[in-house]
Amino acid sequence: MKLSARIKPWLLLTPALLFLLLPLYGLWSAFRLSVYPDGKLTGQVYVRLFSHSDFLLSFLYSLWVAAASTFLSLLIGWFFTRAFVPMLERTGGRLTVWLPMVFPHFVWAYLVLLLFQEGGLVSGLLPGNRAYANDPEGIGIILTYMGKEIPFVILMLLPVYLTRNRLYDDLTETLGGSWFSKIRDAELPFVTPVLIETGIIIFAFTFGAYEVPALVGATFPEMLSILTFDWFYSGDWSERPLAFAAMVFLTTVIGVISLLLFHFINKMRRNITEGL
Amino acid sequence: MKKILFWIIVMLFIISPVGILILQSFTSPGSWTEFSLYGWRGLFETARLLEATGTSLIIGFFVTVINIAVGMSAGKALALYTFQGKTAVDTLFVMPLLVPILAITFGVHIAMIRIGLADTALGVILIHLVPTAPYSIRIFRNGYVSLGRRMQEQAETLGASAGRTFFDIELPLLKPSVQSVIFLTFVISLSQYVITSIIGGGTVVTLAMVYFPFLDSADTTLIAAFSIWFAVLPLLFYITAGAAFRLLPYPRKSGRRELF
Amino acid sequence: MNKMIEIRDATKYFDAGEVLKDVSFSVNEGEIFSVVGPSGGGKTTLLRCLAGLETFSAGEISIDGDDMTHKKANERPVSLVFQEPLLFPHMTIRENVGYGLKFLDISKKEKRKRIDDFLNIVGLPEYENRYPRELSGGQKQRVALARGLILSPKLLLLDEPFSSLDRKLREEMRRWVRRLLKEKNITAVFVTHDQDEAMQVGDVIGVFREGTFEQIGSPEKVYESPQTSEVARFFGDAWVIDETRFIPKRNLSIERIEIEEKVQWRGIIEGARFVKGYRFMEIFLDDEKEHIMLPAPDDFHTGENVYVSTDASNIRTFQQNREER
Ligand SMILES: Nc1ncnc2c1ncn2[C@@H]1O[C@H](COP(=O)(O)OP(=O)(O)OP(=O)(O)O)[C@@H](O)[C@H]1O
Ligand SMILES: [Mg+2]
Numbered sequence A: 001m002k003l004s005a006r007i008k009p010w011l012l013l014t015p016a017l018l019f020l021l022l023p024l025y026g027l028w029s030a031f032r033l034s035v036y037p038d039g040k041l042t043g044q045v046y047v048r049l050f051s052h053s054d055f056l057l058s059f060l061y062s063l064w065v066a067a068a069s070t071f072l073s074l075l076i077g078w079f080f081t082r083a084f085v086p087m088l089e090r091t092g093g094r095l096t097v098w099l100p101m102v103f104p105h106f107v108w109a110y111l112v113l114l115l116f117q118e119g120g121l122v123s124g125l126l127p128g129n130r131a132y133a134n135d136p137e138g139i140g141i142i143l144t145y146m147g148k149e150i151p152f153v154i155l156m157l158l159p160v161y162l163t164r165n166r167l168y169d170d171l172t173e174t175l176g177g178s179w180f181s182k183i184r185d186a187e188l189p190f191v192t193p194v195l196i197e198t199g200i201i202i203f204a205f206t207f208g209a210y211e212v213p214a215l216v217g218a219t220f221p222e223m224l225s226i227l228t229f230d231w232f233y234s235g236d237w238s239e240r241p242l243a244f245a246a247m248v249f250l251t252t253v254i255g256v257i258s259l260l261l262f263h264f265i266n267k268m269r270r271n272i273t274e275g276l
Numbered sequence B: 001m002k003k004i005l006f007w008i009i010v011m012l013f014i015i016s017p018v019g020i021l022i023l024q025s026f027t028s029p030g031s032w033t034e035f036s037l038y039g040w041r042g043l044f045e046t047a048r049l050l051e052a053t054g055t056s057l058i059i060g061f062f063v064t065v066i067n068i069a070v071g072m073s074a075g076k077a078l079a080l081y082t083f084q085g086k087t088a089v090d091t092l093f094v095m096p097l098l099v100p101i102l103a104i105t106f107g108v109h110i111a112m113i114r115i116g117l118a119d120t121a122l123g124v125i126l127i128h129l130v131p132t133a134p135y136s137i138r139i140f141r142n143g144y145v146s147l148g149r150r151m152q153e154q155a156e157t158l159g160a161s162a163g164r165t166f167f168d169i170e171l172p173l174l175k176p177s178v179q180s181v182i183f184l185t186f187v188i189s190l191s192q193y194v195i196t197s198i199i200g201g202g203t204v205v206t207l208a209m210v211y212f213p214f215l216d217s218a219d220t221t222l223i224a225a226f227s228i229w230f231a232v233l234p235l236l237f238y239i240t241a242g243a244a245f246r247l248l249p250y251p252r253k254s255g256r257r258e259l260f
Numbered sequence C: 001m002n003k004m005i006e007i008r009d010a011t012k013y014f015d016a017g018e019v020l021k022d023v024s025f026s027v028n029e030g031e032i033f034s035v036v037g038p039s040g041g042g043k044t045t046l047l048r049c050l051a052g053l054e055t056f057s058a059g060e061i062s063i064d065g066d067d068m069t070h071k072k073a074n075e076r077p078v079s080l081v082f083q084e085p086l087l088f089p090h091m092t093i094r095e096n097v098g099y100g101l102k103f104l105d106i107s108k109k110e111k112r113k114r115i116d117d118f119l120n121i122v123g124l125p126e127y128e129n130r131y132p133r134e135l136s137g138g139q140k141q142r143v144a145l146a147r148g149l150i151l152s153p154k155l156l157l158l159d160e161p162f163s164s165l166d167r168k169l170r171e172e173m174r175r176w177v178r179r180l181l182k183e184k185n186i187t188a189v190f191v192t193h194d195q196d197e198a199m200q201v202g203d204v205i206g207v208f209r210e211g212t213f214e215q216i217g218s219p220e221k222v223y224e225s226p227q228t229s230e231v232a233r234f235f236g237d238a239w240v241i242d243e244t245r246f247i248p249k250r251n252l253s254i255e256r257i258e259i260e261e262k263v264q265w266r267g268i269i270e271g272a273r274f275v276k277g278y279r280f281m282e283i284f285l286d287d288e289k290e291h292i293m294l295p296a297p298d299d300f301h302t303g304e305n306v307y308v309s310t311d312a313s314n315i316r317t318f319q320q321n322r323e324e325r
Helices: A004-033 A042-051 A051-083 A085-089 A091-102 A105-116 A140-163 A167-174 A179-209 A211-215 A225-233 A240-275 B002-025 B037-045 B047-079 B086-092 B101-114 B122-149 B149-158 B161-174 B175-190 B194-201 B207-215 B220-247 C045-052 C094-102 C107-122 C139-151 C167-183 C195-201 C219-224 C229-235 C318-323
Strands: C005-014 C016-029 C032-036 C060-065 C078-081 C155-159 C188-192 C206-207 C212-217 C237-239 C245-248 C254-255 C263-275 C278-285 C290-295 C305-310
Touching: A004 A042, A004 B037, A004 B086, A004 B101, A004 B122, A042 A051, A042 A240, A042 C016, A051 A085, A051 A140, A085 A091, A085 A140, A085 B002, A085 C237, A091 A140, A091 B002, A105 B002, A105 B207, A105 B220, A140 A179, A140 A211, A167 B175, A179 B220, A211 A225, A225 A240, A225 B101, A225 B194, A240 B101, A240 B220, B002 B037, B002 B220, B037 B047, B037 B220, B037 C229, B047 B122, B047 B175, B047 B207, B101 B122, B101 B194, B122 B175, B122 B194, B149 B161, B149 C078, B161 B175, B161 C094, B175 B220, B175 C195, B194 B207, B194 C278, B207 B220, B220 C045, C005 C045, C005 C278, C016 C045, C016 C078, C016 C195, C032 C167, C045 C078, C045 C155, C045 C188, C045 C219, C060 C167, C078 C139, C094 C107, C094 C139, C107 C139, C107 C167, C139 C167, C155 C290, C167 C305, C188 C195, C195 C219, C206 C219, C206 C229, C212 C229, C219 C290, C263 C290, C278 C305
Parallel strands: C032 C188, C032 C206, C078 C155, C155 C188
Antiparallel strands: C005 C016, C005 C060, C206 C212, C237 C245, C254 C305, C263 C278, C263 C305, C278 C290
């Protein structure tokens, strides 16, 4: 009886753990193919990768797009949520705000194309009459991601604001706190972990996703995902190892960043729960 | 005042873009006012579209079912049991969202070819689990956390077996979580273009596979209708799935309706 | 009389430590056994083990002569009512009350009749098609009781069922539950941390502390002759002089002067308190450095120096009680 009580959670976890094998295997296999391109261990592929000027440019460009999309989505999503909690509490308001999530990313990308490409519905109204889709700065991509991810940020943050104990606000206020210290002491401790977690998910996604840049990206510079996809399907397969290596490298970068941030969140969570 | 501001923002950035698509889909090409079913007729006359809709529905259905099974059991374990390595497992389940999906897909592609899953719907279903299951696990974990275990225990002391407890108590009370998972999973599955194209190899034609090449055509009316179709499907799927709840032994007859 | 439930040497370990230590007791058919004791003592754990929601680490349990040690919760003829009513929110009151009947092999008609009966017993027939959230706390708890009782369990377990109710309602429910259990001749284990409640509801009282029974006996016996200083302190109506001696409070009086032939303790009145219409004085005993509350005539006032007095014959020892038994 005692034994089965210990085994039970693991039984329940088994399907999910089996599922995990798939991404784990994929990652491991990509890594193996990047260091054993022709059956023997070599770091050659990575040397080639890092000396590839296209790669470095694409990497930095992707970093910019991902960072900008994440930062803007978090910031706007957060401000929007905290400003409009009462409207978001109502089903109607909430569902309308979440509407963009029903559409796939590529549909939203098409919308940006429709509105912001050369001769698009909105770009004609903007000063300079310039296009914000397929532009080298990546604004079209960032706009698309913002359209899709801000509702996601709201989705993640809203429960925090709905369940957060509002007594904390009153407490800091009675203690003579200013508007700023109210946010810092009564709000940030609860919001930051969720913001960071959401940010990591958005950042990782926008860094490596293919669909949106394929539609609203410029021909030059290219996002990393586009470049690696081309490498993967290059005619003679000679560049496949490069695709694997680029993805392994990207995974490492995202992994390190998220590890650091998760560590930070856990520390923060502990402080909150212990402080209560 | 705030309310007005809220609706202005929502109007500008959400309703009007979607509204433009809807409007375009119901007007004749090049006009904004002349009502026409040209777009929708054109859409449904595209034989590939109906076929692809079917494929997407089938794939989405299985992805959803697997998600519910995997998410529910793992969510329950994480919420209601204490065991060693819980935090590690919890973090591990977020991992698939953080690894670029292309890295995973590139990696499993060769293995899929080897075991005959490449170019099959099953292969596509499996790869669609990667961007969906982590969300489902979290949603169910949160659902079980707020449900607790006392209700189930109460049913047990009244003589209910584990199975009865599940169908009579657990499932109906987790309905909001199940609904969120159904909706989210289906939407995400429907949105996968690149991984479907790699694993499905052009043989498994989902809606996304039809949409991409469509964008090269200049027929904005048709594209608008197609775009809207992407939002209609999840809603239909969601409503159908919601009806399945009526089959439970205790379908709630009245009371507050929860949407999410 | 027939022993309805019997526990022998039950022990329960959690990872953190031993929660039940060699617990043994039995309850006769139709008897209500009140388990009373301080928070964290393991009362809920004991009930959960009796219900089969947890298993004893060691020990045996039998109900009506049948060994139940390895039976699961849904196989035991036991109903458990928790502190919160835990009504199923998606079922009507009728469905809630009748839920357990679904698993019994009786006719539809019989089921319907029983549900009607119990809705009447708990006085809520007109609520049958409402949902739990439309009921008050007391009504919900009554439904929870009906849901447990409708199965005619051989044993009913109640874990502080009234603690979420207000005082007046609580009093009412105690009387109502006791009458109901007696009427139906139901054997029950009733957990509470309120000594009044334990005495009012139970035929037998068990004082449960730190995983084991300090004393089991009739309410009067436990009240009058506590076996240990903890039992005496917990009931609060005896003044514990030290670990071996105590005096029932009603044998203590307050005097202004020293009296040769009495045993006396010097103290000062710190204030007056009113409990259920009677006036009490809170006295601080100088030598014992301890407060004691005693009824006092109106002419005693705060700040007065007094003597708490008794006859030497009133001093009892815990040891002596133990031998008596
Ligand atoms: N599932 C569990 N795992 C580990 N320890 C537990 C568990 N359940 C209870 N305990 C511990 O067992 C001890 C007894 O708890 P229990 O709830 O039985 O006390 P109680 O007498 O019912 O208290 P109260 O009057 O406050 O309800 C406590 O120290 C508690 O922390
Ligand atoms: Mg308890």
